[in-house]
Amino acid sequence: MPRDNRTIPLPYADRFAAVATTLPGHELPWLRDLRAQAIERVRQLGLPTIRNERWKYTNLSSLAAVAFEPAVSEASSVSPDQLPSAIGGCRVVFVNGLYRPDLSAGPLPRGVTLTSLAELLREDPERARTLFGEHDAAADSLGALNLAFAADGYVIVLAADAAIEAPVELLHLTTLGAAAAAYHTRSAIIAELGSSATVIETFRHDAATVYWSQPVTEVRVGPGATLRHYKDQNEGAKAFHTAATDVRVSENGRYENFVLTTGAALSCNEISVVLDGRGAACRLDSGYLARGRQHADNTTAIVHAKPQTTSAEVYKGVLDDQARAVFQGRIVVEKDAQKADGHQLNKTILLSDRAEIDSKPELEIFADDVKCSHGAAAGELDEDALFYLRARGIGQADARRMLVEAFVGETLEGISNIAVRAAFERRIGAWMSAGAEPSA
Amino acid sequence: MLEIKNLHVTVDGKPILKGLDLRVGAGEVHAIMGPNGSGKSTLAYVLAGREGYEVTEGAVLYEGRNLLDLAPEERAREGIFLAFQYPVEIPGVGSNSFLKSAVNAVRKHRGLPEYDAMEFLKLIREKRDQIGVGEDMLKRSLNVGFSGGEKKRAEVLQMTLLEPRLAILDETDSGLDIDALKVVANGINALRAPERAILMITHYQRLLDYVVPDFVHVLSDGRIAASGGKELALKLELEGYISHRRPAAEPAATRPA
Numbered sequence: 001m002p003r004d005n006r007t008i009p010l011p012y013a014d015r016f017a018a019v020a021t022t023l024p025g026h027e028l029p030w031l032r033d034l035r036a037q038a039i040e041r042v043r044q045l046g047l048p049t050i051r052n053e054r055w056k057y058t059n060l061s062s063l064a065a066v067a068f069e070p071a072v073s074e075a076s077s078v079s080p081d082q083l084p085s086a087i088g089g090c091r092v093v094f095v096n097g098l099y100r101p102d103l104s105a106g107p108l109p110r111g112v113t114l115t116s117l118a119e120l121l122r123e124d125p126e127r128a129r130t131l132f133g134e135h136d137a138a139a140d141s142l143g144a145l146n147l148a149f150a151a152d153g154y155v156i157v158l159a160a161d162a163a164i165e166a167p168v169e170l171l172h173l174t175t176l177g178a179a180a181a182a183y184h185t186r187s188a189i190i191a192e193l194g195s196s197a198t199v200i201e202t203f204r205h206d207a208a209t210v211y212w213s214q215p216v217t218e219v220r221v222g223p224g225a226t227l228r229h230y231k232d233q234n235e236g237a238k239a240f241h242t243a244a245t246d247v248r249v250s251e252n253g254r255y256e257n258f259v260l261t262t263g264a265a266l267s268c269n270e271i272s273v274v275l276d277g278r279g280a281a282c283r284l285d286s287g288y289l290a291r292g293r294q295h296a297d298n299t300t301a302i303v304h305a306k307p308q309t310t311s312a313e314v315y316k317g318v319l320d321d322q323a324r325a326v327f328q329g330r331i332v333v334e335k336d337a338q339k340a341d342g343h344q345l346n347k348t349i350l351l352s353d354r355a356e357i358d359s360k361p362e363l364e365i366f367a368d369d370v371k372c373s374h375g376a377a378a379g380e381l382d383e384d385a386l387f388y389l390r391a392r393g394i395g396q397a398d399a400r401r402m403l404v405e406a407f408v409g410e411t412l413e414g415i416s417n418i419a420v421r422a423a424f425e426r427r428i429g430a431w432m433s434a435g436a437e438p439s440a
Numbered sequence: 441m442l443e444i445k446n447l448h449v450t451v452d453g454k455p456i457l458k459g460l461d462l463r464v465g466a467g468e469v470h471a472i473m474g475p476n477g478s479g480k481s482t483l484a485y486v487l488a489g490r491e492g493y494e495v496t497e498g499a500v501l502y503e504g505r506n507l508l509d510l511a512p513e514e515r516a517r518e519g520i521f522l523a524f525q526y527p528v529e530i531p532g533v534g535s536n537s538f539l540k541s542a543v544n545a546v547r548k549h550r551g552l553p554e555y556d557a558m559e560f561l562k563l564i565r566e567k568r569d570q571i572g573v574g575e576d577m578l579k580r581s582l583n584v585g586f587s588g589g590e591k592k593r594a595e596v597l598q599m600t601l602l603e604p605r606l607a608i609l610d611e612t613d614s615g616l617d618i619d620a621l622k623v624v625a626n627g628i629n630a631l632r633a634p635e636r637a638i639l640m641i642t643h644y645q646r647l648l649d650y651v652v653p654d655f656v657h658v659l660s661d662g663r664i665a666a667s668g669g670k671e672l673a674l675k676l677e678l679e680g681y682i683s684h685r686r687p688a689a690e691p692a693a694t695r696p697a
Binding site for chain 2: 382383384385387388389390391392393394395396398399402403405406407409410
């Protein structure tokens with residue numbers, strides 16, 4: 001792709017000097033160096049412009065226009081009774097990107113350990129080092145920004161052969177603050193050999209505060225392990241949410257991801273999966289619902305690196321008003337990945353003439369014995385179906401909600417836990433109901 | 441109950457109904473017959489309130505009110521039911537939950553208490569056996585994967601549950617084998633009641649052997665060309681629609697032996 005050296009300077013990078021010594025692990029020389037290199041990289045690169053092929057449809061320049069401040073800990077600003085109800089028995093809470101054991105509840109299921117990044121840097125800095133990795137000269141500016149500023153996060157380890165039924169919930173909250181807070185979590189989920197578990201992450205903020213949440217998550221699915229990783233992105237109406245998830249799946253491992261996007265003014269959800277062992281599989285599903293002037297970017301990359309790997313991807317969205325969504329789905333089948341099987345589908349319903357979807361599938365196939373398919377479609381709500389429901393006495397708003405729920409509901413089919421699925425169904429219903437009310 | 445006066449309707453600017461008059465009283469069963477393209481389905485859709493059908497002249501009164509002012513859901517709640525010729529498949533909308541939503545929307549409008557899940561289950565068990573709708577059908581998405589006959593039976597089940605005052609059946613007999621036709625006809629007959637009117641739109645006389653109408657009308661070129669009792673349907677069966685399309689022509693003189 002053509003290189004373009006034009007960038008957007010990010011003034012926020014200059015805030016690094018003020019907080020560098022407050023970051024956890026700042027006494028560790030290797031981490032100090034790594035952070036210094038990373039922030040230097042952010043200064044050099046700035047933010048990518050829309051002339052960059054990856055960012056052609058998503059303009060990040062509004063991030064440069066806000067005077068963000070690195071988030072600080074506010075010990076007392078949230079009380080446990082203000083928290084939304086939990087799905088299962090245990091929940092781990094982060095506020096403004098920082099782990100809050102005082103708000104977290106319930107014992108973790110047997111076979112699961114969770115350590116906060118700050119704790120890990122204190123207790124076991126060498127292990128933390130693997131999480132930060134080496135300085136990556138090819139890292140993009142968002143990745144480097146996270147590396148420099150990350151003040152907390154989590155490491156979840158699923159013990160070998162642990163079959164964990166109860167979902168592990170992670171709740172990421174943002175509190176109201178005077179300044180536009182930015183926080184950058186750096187986390188990892190490691191599913192060891194033969195383990196299986198469900199991890200649900202919820203990002204939530206009920207007010208219209210400007211802030212930026214930037215989670216970076218590394219996922220390793222060991223041989224024969226299964227990780228079900230779900231996300232409910234319900235950030236505040238003026239928030240920025242830029243998430244990157246990097247997944248590697250070993251032989252006969254399975255990674256299932258579902259993301260429901262309803263929040264944030266501007267969101268980017270990037271998922272990159274490498275199917276790195278024979279028989280490795282992934283399933284990436286998502287529902288994205290946007291209205292007003294929301295912008296929701298979903299960018300996925302799946303690399304079939306080994307034979308007999310399978311991937312399935314269904315992204316479905318509903319856009320109203322002047323909302324805009326982007327789907328970029330790249331599937332690479334490497335030369336040795338014979339008998340790979342990859343399927344991708346992206347469908348969007350446009351409820352308004354001014355809503356827009358940019359859908360870009362990219363298939364790069366270097367093996368000859370593979371099955372790959374992709375499809376993309378955008379259209380209006382089915383008028384025949386709408387009339388049929390109304391002709392049975394169902395009001396127009398209810399009929400529209402039924403059709404939207406049915407359309408997006410297909411993306412929930414992979415979620416086998418009934419309580420989890422019902423929670424997402426309720427969220428989709430709530431999004432539709434919110435749209436039926438006259439806007440203030 | 442229903443009074444249609446000089447109804448003119450265009451679809452995409454093309455005139456389809458050209459001055460249709462029809463009166464349907466409570467307790468009556470009317471059959472409207474006519475060749476393809478005579479405007480039968482247009483009449484059904486106009487009465488149900490589908491978009492894209494422009495009334496350019498005339499009036500439709502239902503229970504003395506201007507029907508054309510009402511949205512489709514308001515008409516349904518007021519007691520109008522259209523059994524679709526081609527019921528729409530809606531993936532992801534469960535048949536059971538759809539039926540419950542529809543029945544409760546109508547009940548709410550009529551000032552009746554809404555059914556809860558248990559009450560509704562009981563009601564539906566009772567009714568579905570009468571119509572020959574299997575339990576498995578109702579577990580599927582609405583009309584998805586239903587055979588032609590199953591779709592028609594599902595329409596009759598909906599009609600039975602919604603207890604309309606004016607039921608309009610658009611080619612409900614088409615695509616049915618004789619056994620399915622009998623089941624559907626039984627369902628329709630069970631709904632015959634002094635306070636209820638039924639309007640059957642059909643191309644064939646076949647359904648009328650099982651659901652005997654009080655009145656038969658021939659629709660031709662957008663108007664009612666002839667009206668009569670049930671014997672008119674038999675006459676049409678034997679003579680075809682041709683005589684009614686050309687009012688001046690003599691009826692066929694002889695009947696086949």
